[in-house]
Amino acid sequence: MSPARFGLSAPGAPSPTAPAWRTTHWFNLPSGRSTLELSELRGRVVVLHTFQMLCPGCVLHGLPQAQRIAAAFAPEHVAVVGLHTVFEHHAAMTPVSLAAFLHEYRIHFPVGVDACSEGGPARDAIPQTMRLYSLQGTPSLVLIDRAGRVRRSGFGAEEDLTLGAAIATLAAESFHHERDAATGPPAATGRPAD
Amino acid sequence: MSPARFGLSAPGAPSPTAPAWRTTHWFNLPSGRSTLELSELRGRVVVLHTFQMLCPGCVLHGLPQAQRIAAAFAPEHVAVVGLHTVFEHHAAMTPVSLAAFLHEYRIHFPVGVDACSEGGPARDAIPQTMRLYSLQGTPSLVLIDRAGRVRRSGFGAEEDLTLGAAIATLAAESFHHERDAATGPPAATGRPAD
Amino acid sequence: MSPARFGLSAPGAPSPTAPAWRTTHWFNLPSGRSTLELSELRGRVVVLHTFQMLCPGCVLHGLPQAQRIAAAFAPEHVAVVGLHTVFEHHAAMTPVSLAAFLHEYRIHFPVGVDACSEGGPARDAIPQTMRLYSLQGTPSLVLIDRAGRVRRSGFGAEEDLTLGAAIATLAAESFHHERDAATGPPAATGRPAD
Amino acid sequence: MSPARFGLSAPGAPSPTAPAWRTTHWFNLPSGRSTLELSELRGRVVVLHTFQMLCPGCVLHGLPQAQRIAAAFAPEHVAVVGLHTVFEHHAAMTPVSLAAFLHEYRIHFPVGVDACSEGGPARDAIPQTMRLYSLQGTPSLVLIDRAGRVRRSGFGAEEDLTLGAAIATLAAESFHHERDAATGPPAATGRPAD
Numbered sequence: 184m185s186p187a188r189f190g191l192s193a194p195g196a197p198s199p200t201a202p203a204w205r206t207t208h209w210f211n212l213p214s215g216r217s218t219l220e221l222s223e224l225r226g227r228v229v230v231l232h233t234f235q236m237l238c239p240g241c242v243l244h245g246l247p248q249a250q251r252i253a254a255a256f257a258p259e260h261v262a263v264v265g266l267h268t269v270f271e272h273h274a275a276m277t278p279v280s281l282a283a284f285l286h287e288y289r290i291h292f293p294v295g296v297d298a299c300s301e302g303g304p305a306r307d308a309i310p311q312t313m314r315l316y317s318l319q320g321t322p323s324l325v326l327i328d329r330a331g332r333v334r335r336s337g338f339g340a341e342e343d344l345t346l347g348a349a350i351a352t353l354a355a356e357s358f359h360h361e362r363d364a365a366t367g368p369p370a371a372t373g374r375p376a377d
Numbered sequence: 378m379s380p381a382r383f384g385l386s387a388p389g390a391p392s393p394t395a396p397a398w399r400t401t402h403w404f405n406l407p408s409g410r411s412t413l414e415l416s417e418l419r420g421r422v423v424v425l426h427t428f429q430m431l432c433p434g435c436v437l438h439g440l441p442q443a444q445r446i447a448a449a450f451a452p453e454h455v456a457v458v459g460l461h462t463v464f465e466h467h468a469a470m471t472p473v474s475l476a477a478f479l480h481e482y483r484i485h486f487p488v489g490v491d492a493c494s495e496g497g498p499a500r501d502a503i504p505q506t507m508r509l510y511s512l513q514g515t516p517s518l519v520l521i522d523r524a525g526r527v528r529r530s531g532f533g534a535e536e537d538l539t540l541g542a543a544i545a546t547l548a549a550e551s552f553h554h555e556r557d558a559a560t561g562p563p564a565a566t567g568r569p570a571d
Numbered sequence: 572m573s574p575a576r577f578g579l580s581a582p583g584a585p586s587p588t589a590p591a592w593r594t595t596h597w598f599n600l601p602s603g604r605s606t607l608e609l610s611e612l613r614g615r616v617v618v619l620h621t622f623q624m625l626c627p628g629c630v631l632h633g634l635p636q637a638q639r640i641a642a643a644f645a646p647e648h649v650a651v652v653g654l655h656t657v658f659e660h661h662a663a664m665t666p667v668s669l670a671a672f673l674h675e676y677r678i679h680f681p682v683g684v685d686a687c688s689e690g691g692p693a694r695d696a697i698p699q700t701m702r703l704y705s706l707q708g709t710p711s712l713v714l715i716d717r718a719g720r721v722r723r724s725g726f727g728a729e730e731d732l733t734l735g736a737a738i739a740t741l742a743a744e745s746f747h748h749e750r751d752a753a754t755g756p757p758a759a760t761g762r763p764a765d
Numbered sequence: 766m767s768p769a770r771f772g773l774s775a776p777g778a779p780s781p782t783a784p785a786w787r788t789t790h791w792f793n794l795p796s797g798r799s800t801l802e803l804s805e806l807r808g809r810v811v812v813l814h815t816f817q818m819l820c821p822g823c824v825l826h827g828l829p830q831a832q833r834i835a836a837a838f839a840p841e842h843v844a845v846v847g848l849h850t851v852f853e854h855h856a857a858m859t860p861v862s863l864a865a866f867l868h869e870y871r872i873h874f875p876v877g878v879d880a881c882s883e884g885g886p887a888r889d890a891i892p893q894t895m896r897l898y899s900l901q902g903t904p905s906l907v908l909i910d911r912a913g914r915v916r917r918s919g920f921g922a923e924e925d926l927t928l929g930a931a932i933a934t935l936a937a938e939s940f941h942h943e944r945d946a947a948t949g950p951p952a953a954t955g956r957p958a959d
Contacts, residue, residue: 238481274473275473343925348929350930455572
């Protein structure tokens with residue numbers, strides 16, 4: 184079936200390489216880790232869920248859906264990563280508040296805090312990674328394939344059925360096949376059998 | 378029908394007088410007002426909804442229900458009042474954060490901030506009004522009759538149908554009748570026809 | 572509070588007397604009973620829920636709400652009665668099918684089958700009681716007060732909160748007061764304390 | 766990713782060939798067609814949804830989900846087919862009643878009526894196709910791959926996310942590859958590009 188059915192660009196079509204993330208804090212990383220780089224996840228499908236902790240659409244729809252994705256797919260094949268892209272009410276959504284929020288809502292996947300624009304929020308409210316990915320607001324969902332390319336990016340509510348199909352379609356793509364089309368060898372990440 | 382059916386104490390039974398609220402901030406008051414006293418609402422039914430802004434049960438169930446109550450009943454007969462009773466994650470749920478929360482969730486009824494215990498949160502996390510009303514957690518809902526008496530107090534999720542019946546039962550009670558049973562004259566509050 | 576807030580006509584206003592029901596079958600009656608007359612319910616609030624078993628709005632919203640009403644209110648004060656008002660697909664919604672439907676959906680309150688128009692469904696699809704009450708379709712909900720008067724009649728989805736308030740408002744009205752305004756003494760129905 | 770994650774048997778594992786359907790009526794077929802054979806759908810993934818029109822779990826969960834599947838996937842790759850497997854209340858769920866039900870619930874995918882057991886429902890209530898597929902009740906969902914093999918069969922409620930992933934995983938399997946493993950050439954069914 185054409186991946187376009189699920190909002191995906193075709194495997195052979197030119198797709199933008201997903202930019203590296205610019206973050207200042209991380210939560211829910213394994214003990215001993217203080218940061219998570221997108222390049223470490225090469226070989227896996229990455230579901231990047233961007234949100235703000237005081238955004239009702241994120242709390243009611245986006246984050247519960249991201250939790251369902253994390254439960255449904257094998258983590259060695261599909262990595263769910265949250266990104267806190269604060270572009271309003273900066274004083275109300277500090278890392279201290281976010282830590283309490285993640286605790287109360289029982290969010291266990293890794294969550295990074297997007298870096299403020301270089302002049303700080305006073306100069307430009309849109310944080311750096313949000314700008315690099317050209318996201319329109321929160322919640323946004325970005326699907327990155329095993330070769331590190333953005334294959335789908337959307338703003339707002341998504342249907343579970345279509346989203347499950349889109350992620351499984353990317354998960355079914357051969358990484359070796361994709362690697363040939365990409366510019367270099369993958370990072371050495373373990374991908375044990377499911 | 379017996380009010381007990383909806384969890385209410387009977388009109389003639391001895392019910393505790395609702396304690397005055399101890400608050401440090403208020404939001405959503407009419408212009409020029411900086412505080413709201415329970416005694417000002419004598420003659421109306423008061424629906425007191427206590428919550429914490431990072432409590433999932435409050436955000437998903439309690440607060441949307443309080444908003445529906447505020448929309449369903451005439452404000453000159455039924456006053457919906459929120460109380461932010463923070464007993465955990467104090468640094469994450471400051472008035473600055475609460476202001477952003479109320480804005481994002483479009484909560485328009487008055488909301489007070491419960492006063493910390495006198496030794497401060499480090500000594501005792503339960504704030505003063507929450508302690509005076511013997512509440513067990515958030516969300517809690519307290520129904521106060523036209524004469525200022527606590528007629529029902531509950532913790533957790535409530536059914537809309539039963540709650541609508543309970544509030545309407547209190548609203549149908551004659552205040553003049555109740556006043557005779559109470560200890561003094563009501564405050565002069567207007568109660569225009571609906 | 573004004574009953575108008577909940578869609579009710581005022582207690583003192585002229586309200587139409589609820590017509591007697593014209594039915595051909597009954598389900599869920601007590602053992603030994605084969606019919607239920609509205610006049611037997613004088614002194615109680617009657618919640619008349621009209622539906623068709625193949626109407627999606629009835630199955631998804633109306634009937635579950637009627638079941639919640641039957642569970643929330645004391646039956647000696649509030650009687651919930653269903654009426655199967657078939658006005659389309661007559662061959663598909665016979666009493667045999669309805670019996671299986673009520674069993675599968677665990678509907679336990681009394682349900683009558685509205686009588687076809689005198690010429691039969693071929694002449695006029697709208698059954699007799701539906702026509703007498705001037706109902707627009709299914710689901711419809713009719714609230715009848717303790718004195719047997721129609722105080723509210725609505726077509727389509729209703730909010731639980733407002734509906735609970737409307738029924739409780741009628742339940743709080745004194746029947747003795749109402750009886751004086753009505754034309755005769757009530758039937759001798761037991762109304763034990765809740 | 767291992768298909769087992771979504772409840773699927775592996776592509777290379779021995780899977781039972783899906784039995785031909787035994788039906789007595791069909792609804793929602795293209796004009797001029799009176800029957801639909803599973804063999805005609807070789808080359809497509811088939812989502813077989815079995816239900817009874819008076820089964821609450823089917824009406825509230827199973828059928829709406831089948832409608833979402835039919836809307837989400839391209840019909841030339843994924844065929845959604847309903848099967849009315851009546852095993853109780855036979856007199857209440859005749860084809861006449863089913864026709865009205867499909868009309869009212871706006872179900873537009875093809876629906877067959879499972880054939881009664883050869884002795885008739887009096888002898889054995891379980892209809893023939895339901896027995897051939899060893900289904901436990903309604904709703905049941907059977908996923909059949911492009912080569913005509915049963916790859917998943919489940920009874921009861923399913924999560925949209927996992928189900929979307931399972932169907933997309935089957936849709937991503939190469940039919941030509943599968944054909945080699947199967948016992949014969951596919952029927953000549955058109956599979957235009959999505």
